[in-house]
Amino acid sequence: MLVSVSVVVDALYLAKGLLVPLTLAALLSFLLSPVCGWLERRTLSRTEIHWHLDEVDERHHNFILQGMNEIIQIHHESQQELQAEKPSEPASTTDSPNFVVL
Secondary structure: OHHHHHHHHHHHHHOHHHHHHHHHHHHHHHHHHHHHHHHHHHHHHHHHHHHHOOOOOHHHHHHHHHHHHHHHHHHHHHHHHHHHHOOOOOOOOOOOOOOOOO
16 A cells, blocks of 8 residues: 555655646646636627638738737837847858758
């Protein structure tokens, strides 16, 4: 009896790195379930119906496209800033492998 209890306790101790996040995720899903249900009843289901029926008017369509364009622009600008901050390194032929095409 003592050995089996010890094995179970050891197994739980070793699996705590996996079991703790899974337990927290399950608890969080139970806590957020009423909020998600309310959102689906209120807003999300209506939007989904309009999208599936192609009833999105031009104003909403332009709003969505404008938001996507802004996100892409911000991403592009941040990539340019990262490239500008990175010091330019001269291309070295000794570091790159030589490939022969047959």
